[in-house]
Amino acid sequence: MTDIIVKHSYGHMRHFCHTPGRGICFCNMTDAHITGYDVLLPNGQKDYDVTIDDSDIIHLICQDGEGNIVYIKNESGKWEKYIILKSKVSDPYLKDFNVFCTGNLISVIYAVEHKGKRLLSHQMLESDKVPIAIDYAIGEFSCTKFENDIYLFYTNSNGISGWRRFLWDTKNWSDFNVVSKETLKNPCIYVNESVHITAVTQEDKVIYLSQAKESILADNARRPIIMQDTNGLYIMWEQLNDSKAWASISTDDGDNFLPPTEFMSGKFVPLKLFGLKTTSFEQWGARYCYGYIKDNIISLFLLSNYLKVSKSPPNKPIFEAKIDHDIEFTKLKLRIQQMNDTMTDIDFRLSMLERMINDTEHTEKQSVSEPDTEQSTDSIENPEINSEESEIENPENTPEEKNTQS
Structure with missing residues (x-):
C-alpha cells in the first residue's frame, strides 16, 4: 500500500505515501487538502503499513534499503525509529506488512523468505514473545481485524485458499478454513458477523467468496476491496481496460449483488487505492477506499465524510467489565x-x-407414674x-x- 490516510481522534489527519527516489513521506492535511511532504525514511520500501491507537500514537512498520524491518513511532509529535529485525540478506524483498492495534500491543503480520518459501509470520511489538510462524503461503495475503481478533486470508503452499483467525484471548491461531481449491490473486478479507472475501482468479475475474456463497462479479479487473455502510456491502475494483473504479452492492450481506456501477474520477486523473486508518472512536466499515488526488485535494468514492476532521476530543466509550469465568x-x-x-x-x-x-x-410420663410419698413410704x-x-x-x-x- 503506497497511500494511507491516518486520522487522529481529533484535530489532525496525515497522508502517508511512498515516492520512488524519496522513500516513505507524509504530510499534514487540512480536511481533504494536502500540503508539502516531509521525508520520513529515505530508503523506506513501498510495502509499509501504518496504524494509530486510541492515544493518538502512530505506529509504522516498513523495511529499509537493506531489508531490515524498521518500527517508527510518533508520540506527541516526536518520531522515534527502531530496527526490530536485521535482514540476513543485503537486499529488500516484498514482505507486505500489515499492522494492527490488538489489546495493549501492536501486532504485525508479514512474510519472510525461509528455505526458499514464503513464510507468514506474526510479531507483537514491545513484547517478550518471539515472532510466530503461521504457515507457508503463495503470493499475496490479506488481513483485517474484527473486535480484537485478526483474520488472515492467503493461499497455502498446496495452492488452496482459506483463512485463519488469531484469537486475542488465547493468543493462538486457529486451524486453516478452506474457502477455495484454487490460487487467488489480490485477496481482500472483511469481517462483520460473517467472513467476506473478494479476490481475482487466474483468469482476471473478480470473485466474491463466503462460507456458503461464490459469485463472479467482473471480468478483466484487479485489486478488489470490500466496504460496508448503512446501504449494504460493496465490492469495488479497478477495470484493467480503462483503469476506472467499479462497484457492486449487496443489500443482503453478500447473498446477492446488483449489477456494477462505474465511478468517475475525472479526465487524466489517475485512480488511487487508499488505506484508511483511524482510532477505535470511529467505525467506517472499510480498510481501503478508491479515490483520486486532483489540485492537491483527495477525493474518496462513497466515503467523502471520512476526510472531515473532528475539532473536539471524542467521548470515550464505556466498556462493560469483561467476565472472568x-x-x-x-x-x-x-x-x-x-x-x-x-x-x-x-x-x-x-x-x-x-x-x-x-x-x-x-x-x-415419668412424673405421672411416680407414687405419692405420703401414701407409701415403703417404696422409698x-x-x-x-x-x-x-x-x-x-x-x-x-x-x-x-x-x-x-
Whole structure:
C-alpha cells in the first residue's frame, strides 16, 4: 500500500505515501487538502503499513534499503525509529506488512523468505514473545481485524485458499478454513458477523467468496476491496481496460449483488487505492477506499465524510467489565459451600429441638407414674425403685449420654 490516510481522534489527519527516489513521506492535511511532504525514511520500501491507537500514537512498520524491518513511532509529535529485525540478506524483498492495534500491543503480520518459501509470520511489538510462524503461503495475503481478533486470508503452499483467525484471548491461531481449491490473486478479507472475501482468479475475474456463497462479479479487473455502510456491502475494483473504479452492492450481506456501477474520477486523473486508518472512536466499515488526488485535494468514492476532521476530543466509550469465568466459578463454589454450611447448621438445630421435645415428653410420663410419698413410704426403702429413680433424676441424661458415661 503506497497511500494511507491516518486520522487522529481529533484535530489532525496525515497522508502517508511512498515516492520512488524519496522513500516513505507524509504530510499534514487540512480536511481533504494536502500540503508539502516531509521525508520520513529515505530508503523506506513501498510495502509499509501504518496504524494509530486510541492515544493518538502512530505506529509504522516498513523495511529499509537493506531489508531490515524498521518500527517508527510518533508520540506527541516526536518520531522515534527502531530496527526490530536485521535482514540476513543485503537486499529488500516484498514482505507486505500489515499492522494492527490488538489489546495493549501492536501486532504485525508479514512474510519472510525461509528455505526458499514464503513464510507468514506474526510479531507483537514491545513484547517478550518471539515472532510466530503461521504457515507457508503463495503470493499475496490479506488481513483485517474484527473486535480484537485478526483474520488472515492467503493461499497455502498446496495452492488452496482459506483463512485463519488469531484469537486475542488465547493468543493462538486457529486451524486453516478452506474457502477455495484454487490460487487467488489480490485477496481482500472483511469481517462483520460473517467472513467476506473478494479476490481475482487466474483468469482476471473478480470473485466474491463466503462460507456458503461464490459469485463472479467482473471480468478483466484487479485489486478488489470490500466496504460496508448503512446501504449494504460493496465490492469495488479497478477495470484493467480503462483503469476506472467499479462497484457492486449487496443489500443482503453478500447473498446477492446488483449489477456494477462505474465511478468517475475525472479526465487524466489517475485512480488511487487508499488505506484508511483511524482510532477505535470511529467505525467506517472499510480498510481501503478508491479515490483520486486532483489540485492537491483527495477525493474518496462513497466515503467523502471520512476526510472531515473532528475539532473536539471524542467521548470515550464505556466498556462493560469483561467476565472472568474462573473467578465467577470460584464465587459460585463459595456460595454453594455457604449454603451447605447453613443447611448443616439448620439440621443440627432441628435435631437438638427434636431431642429436647422427646426428653420433655419422657419426663412428663415419668412424673405421672411416680407414687405419692405420703401414701407409701415403703417404696422409698425399696432399693430397686431407688435405683430406677436415680437414673431418671436428671432428664438431660439422654440414652446417648448414658452410653457415653458407661
